[in-house]
Amino acid sequence: MAKVIMKGNEAIAKAAILAGCRYFMGYPITPQNEVPEYFSRELPLVGGTFVQAESEVAAINMVYGAGAAGARAMTSSSSPGIALKQEGIGYCVKGEIPCVVVSMMRGGPGLGTIQPSQSDYLQATRGGSNGDYHIPVLAPGSVQEAVDFVKESFEIAECYRTPVMVLCDGLIGQMMEPVELDHEPTKREKVDLSTWALGHSPKGKTNTIINLDIDAPNCERENFRFFEEKYPAIEKNEVRWEEFMMEDAEYAFVSYGTTARIIKNAVKALRAEGMKIGLVRPQTLWPFPQKPFENKKIKKWIVGEMNMGQMVPDVQLACGKKEDVLFYGRTGGMIPTPEEYIDFAKKELGGAK
Amino acid sequence: MKIACNGKENGMVTDDKRVRIISGHYGSGKTEFAVNYAALLARQSDRKIAFADMDIVNVYFRSREVRDKIMAMGIRMIDSSIGAGADVPAIPAESYAPFEDKSYEYIIDLGGNDVGTIVLGRYRQWIDLDETDFFMVVNIFRPDTNSVEKILAAKESLEVASGLKVTGFINNSNLVRETTAADVLEGESMLAQVSQICQVPIRYTTYVEEIVTDMTEEKKEQLSGEVIPLTYFMREVWM
Numbered sequence: 001m002a003k004v005i006m007k008g009n010e011a012i013a014k015a016a017i018l019a020g021c022r023y024f025m026g027y028p029i030t031p032q033n034e035v036p037e038y039f040s041r042e043l044p045l046v047g048g049t050f051v052q053a054e055s056e057v058a059a060i061n062m063v064y065g066a067g068a069a070g071a072r073a074m075t076s077s078s079s080p081g082i083a084l085k086q087e088g089i090g091y092c093v094k095g096e097i098p099c100v101v102v103s104m105m106r107g108g109p110g111l112g113t114i115q116p117s118q119s120d121y122l123q124a125t126r127g128g129s130n131g132d133y134h135i136p137v138l139a140p141g142s143v144q145e146a147v148d149f150v151k152e153s154f155e156i157a158e159c160y161r162t163p164v165m166v167l168c169d170g171l172i173g174q175m176m177e178p179v180e181l182d183h184e185p186t187k188r189e190k191v192d193l194s195t196w197a198l199g200h201s202p203k204g205k206t207n208t209i210i211n212l213d214i215d216a217p218n219c220e221r222e223n224f225r226f227f228e229e230k231y232p233a234i235e236k237n238e239v240r241w242e243e244f245m246m247e248d249a250e251y252a253f254v255s256y257g258t259t260a261r262i263i264k265n266a267v268k269a270l271r272a273e274g275m276k277i278g279l280v281r282p283q284t285l286w287p288f289p290q291k292p293f294e295n296k297k298i299k300k301w302i303v304g305e306m307n308m309g310q311m312v313p314d315v316q317l318a319c320g321k322k323e324d325v326l327f328y329g330r331t332g333g334m335i336p337t338p339e340e341y342i343d344f345a346k347k348e349l350g351g352a353k
Numbered sequence: 354m355k356i357a358c359n360g361k362e363n364g365m366v367t368d369d370k371r372v373r374i375i376s377g378h379y380g381s382g383k384t385e386f387a388v389n390y391a392a393l394l395a396r397q398s399d400r401k402i403a404f405a406d407m408d409i410v411n412v413y414f415r416s417r418e419v420r421d422k423i424m425a426m427g428i429r430m431i432d433s434s435i436g437a438g439a440d441v442p443a444i445p446a447e448s449y450a451p452f453e454d455k456s457y458e459y460i461i462d463l464g465g466n467d468v469g470t471i472v473l474g475r476y477r478q479w480i481d482l483d484e485t486d487f488f489m490v491v492n493i494f495r496p497d498t499n500s501v502e503k504i505l506a507a508k509e510s511l512e513v514a515s516g517l518k519v520t521g522f523i524n525n526s527n528l529v530r531e532t533t534a535a536d537v538l539e540g541e542s543m544l545a546q547v548s549q550i551c552q553v554p555i556r557y558t559t560y561v562e563e564i565v566t567d568m569t570e571e572k573k574e575q576l577s578g579e580v581i582p583l584t585y586f587m588r589e590v591w592m
Contacts, residue, residue, distance in 0.1 A: 003528055005494045007380055030412050030440045114412050114440050174413040175592060176380050178494070178528040265591045338591060 003178040008143045008168065009034030011179050012102055013042065015147040016074050018181060019154045021100070022048035023073035025062035027055060027081060030114040031170035032104035035076040056081045060088030060101070067097035068209045070197030072154050076102035078170070079120050080111055083128060089163055090129025095209045096196070098157035100150065102166045104173040105306075107333030115333025116170030118257055119307035124167045125286045125314075132223050134231050136238055137165045137285040139256040143177035145283070151185035156238055159188035160230055161196070167285060169306060171258040171335070240283035241292055245271060249278035250297060251349055254315050255304040256282050259329075259336065263304050266341035277345060285311070293318035300349060304341060305329045365579065366394045369556075370486040372452070372459045374473070375523075376515070377490030378498045378507045379465030382525040384408070384416050386490050386559055387462035388423065388586040394458060395426040402458045403451040406432035407472045409442035410464030419586050429457070444472060452479035466507075467514035477516060487515070488556060490523040493540045504547045521556030522548065524577070529588075532560060534568040541576050548577070559583050 006014065013035050016024070024039040036052065043050040053059035059075045066073035077085060082103045092099055105120045107113035124137045136156055140146040146168060153164040193200040194207075201207040213219035245267055246252060253263045260281040270277045280292045280301075293301075293315065301319055303312050309327040316322045328344040330336045375387040391404050404423055406416040416423065417432035424430050434445040451459040463469045473480070489508055491498055498504050508519050526532075526540025537560050544555050555577035560568065562582045573580060 003494070003531070004496050004499070005380065005492060005528060006496065010380075033412075116413075170413065174411075176529070177592075178531050261591045262589075337589075 003180055005176055006143060006179050007034055007174065007176050008146050009104070009173040010038050011143050011147050011181075012076070012150050012166070012173070013038035014181060015150040016100070016154070017042055017046060017048070019072065019151040019185070021072040021074050021154065022046065023063070023066040023071050024048070024075065025051040025053050025059040025066070025073070026075045026077065027053050027059050029078045029081045031106055031116070032076050032078050032102070032173050034173070035102065035104070056084035057088060060085040061091070063099045064088060064092050064095065064097050067092065067099040068095060068198050070193040070200055074100040074102065076104065078104045078106045079108050079117070082120060082123065086123075086128035089135065090127070090131055090133065091211055092163040093129070093133045093135060094131070094211050094213070096161035097163065097209070098154075098161050099163050100153045100157055100166065101163055102150070103168065105167065105169050107331065113333035114170070116174075116258065116335060117306045117331060117333055118169050118259065119310065119331060120167070121285060121305065121307060121310035124165050125288070133226065134234070134286050135163050135165055136160075136234055136287070137167050138240075139167050139283060139285050140172060141242075141257055141260050141281060141283070143172065143175060144179045146172055147179050147181060148183050148185070149283075151183070155185050155188045156234075158190040160234055161191050162230070162234075167257075169257045169259075235287040238284060239287040239289050241289040242281040242283060243292055244279040244281065246278035246280065246292070246295070248276055250276040251300050251302070251345070252277065252295075252298050253279045253302045253304055253341070254282070254311065255279060256285065256311075259304050259306055262336055262338050263341050265338035266345065269338065269342050270345055275345065275349070288314045288318065290318050293320075299324065301325045302341075302345060302348070303327045303329075304336070306335065307331050365397060366390060367398050370484050370520075371455065371457075372461070372480070372485040374461045374463060374485065374487045374517070375490060376463045376470055376487060376511050376519075377465065377523070378492075378495055379410070379469070380495055381465070381490040381492045381498065382527070382559075383465065383490045384414060384462055385583065385585065385587050386523055386525055386581075387460060388416055388419060389559070389581060389583050391423060391428055391460050392426055392584070393581060394460070395428055398458060400458050401429070401456055402427070402460065403429040403431060404460045404462070405448050405451070406430075406462050407444055407448065408462060408464040408469065409444070409472050410466070410469045412440045414587050416462045422586060442472075444475075449476070449479065452476060467510040470511055470515035473515050473517070480517070482517070485517070486520045487517040488521050488523055489519045490525050491540070491544060493526045493543050494528055494536070501543060501546050501550070504543070505551065508547075508551065519553050521554050521578070524555055524558040527560060530564055532565050534565055534572050537565060537568065538572060538575060545577065554578065557581050561585065
């Protein structure tokens with residue numbers, strides 16, 4: 001298919017429809033309004049349903065309902081809206097409801113600003129809901145990757161019966177880029193709907209989805225099953241990352257999303273000055289890639305994010321050397337420049353060699 | 354046959370009417386064009402220039418973000434009275450001034466689609482059609498303007514919402530950093546058909562020379578209107 005120019009938010013909605021998503025429930029918030037706007041226009045044309053819910057809480061719970069019936073359903077929002085959805089996301093985890101949540105981060109805390117940020121890394125990877133759980137979190141670094149990851153997310157959601165989050169900074173949603181829409185996702189085995197989904201019960205059986213697990217031993221058993229079976233399988237099969245100019249690197253940036261794009265320019269500039277530096281870009285934030293951090297040639301890791309250093313502990317744990325991890329970031333809706341990272345690397349690593 | 358614009362087949366930016374309204378489909382590249390156009394006009398004209406960011410649709414990539422660069426061109430910048438970072442559709446009273454003060458050349462950068470032109474309703478009584486150009490920026494690689502029919506439909510919806518007639522097209526067909534000469538020419542070919550049907554000229558063709566490196570003089574001759582080389586004001590090097 002020929003390339004088209006699309007804004008990230010439009011492309012995300014288009015990708016979801018191409019992936020077979022027929023139900024979108026959401027509530028408007030900048031900078032992701034083009035997502036519901038696109039769905040509201042396009043879903044009815046393919047026999048789907050768009051609902052502008054009365055609240056974020058209502059929207060995620062409608063997704064719970066559609067997902068419980070085995071439909072491909074999605075919601076999207078931005079930071080404060082995702083905060084409101086947390087209870088529902090936890091319910092989807094417990095009910096093992098496949099669904100996709102797109103989070104288009106803006107500056108916080110609170111209502112904050114409408115400008116881009118990455119300050120919901122911990123909200124996404126550590127969860128704002130209650131209980132023991134994880135959800136897969138995919139972090140695209142371009143509009144093309146946003147398209148591809150939305151499609152993958154539905155596959156992951158149905159394979160493991162879990163909510164999946166696509167975590168973007170506001171710029172990924174607002175940026176216009178050429179995209180190909182016909183990339184096929186990796187097909188994964190889908191849990192047979194007749195074994196669990198409402199309305200798909202085989203004769204003589206009634207599928208149920210129960211959130212209240214009043215029997216404590218059973219509630220524990222279910223948690224053990226998640227942590228012994230489901231999560232290890234996701235960690236083994238779904239972890240993704242990109243390595244950029246890492247072959248002979250002695251130093252490395254670690255970054256994701258838009259900040260990783262900015263840092264790629266910094267890497268190229270520092271390389272031109274002779275510094276052996278590269279970039280590790282996690283594409284899944286949970287599961288967090290461990291393997292690239294086994295690289296013992298790296299003397300220092302520089303984490304770059306549009307927040308106050310939320311990924312730093314993950315990098316420290318992965319590389320095993322707390323003192324080797326440095327951080328530079330901007331927050332509250334401010335976007336760093338390649339020059340800021342060039343200057344930081346030179347200052348901290350002792351100049352270009 | 355190419356349709357002439359303001360009586361001329363090829364003109365300078367100084368030949369356009371005093372008030373230039375830059376409109377177009379959502380994501381067609383209006384703002385990037387408007388800022389480049391302003392830079393060119395500032396270089397070629399001795400007259401005072403005002404630039405108004407009347408985008409009440411977008412939240413990012415609005416011309417007010419490059420306010421300092423526009424002012425450095427010696428242009429009077431008029432934008433939101435609330436500040437660059439807000440998603441509040443606020444347009445200052447100052448926007449009236451260049452309509453009335455005819456010593457100004459006036460460039461208006463609208464938001465996208467029919468909804469972006471709604472803001473003009475407030476100024477309708479000050480808009481003198483004899484001194485106004487209403488340009489429509491088109492990128493044929495946007496899914497909603499990728500055929501002759503869709504471009505004509507988009508043009509009509511802009512005209513219905515604004516109460517103005519499009520006086521010229523801007524061929525801004527591009528795939529950002531992947532644009533080739535063939536892409537620009539494909540835009541030319543499609544817009545030429547549109548132009549023949551509605552008898553509105555292609556006033557300008559734009560592309561970034563550093564990106565479209567395979568543009569030869571021969572190919573350039575096939576392009577309609579004045580060619581305006583673009584510099585990215587709105588797009589950072591890493592975008």
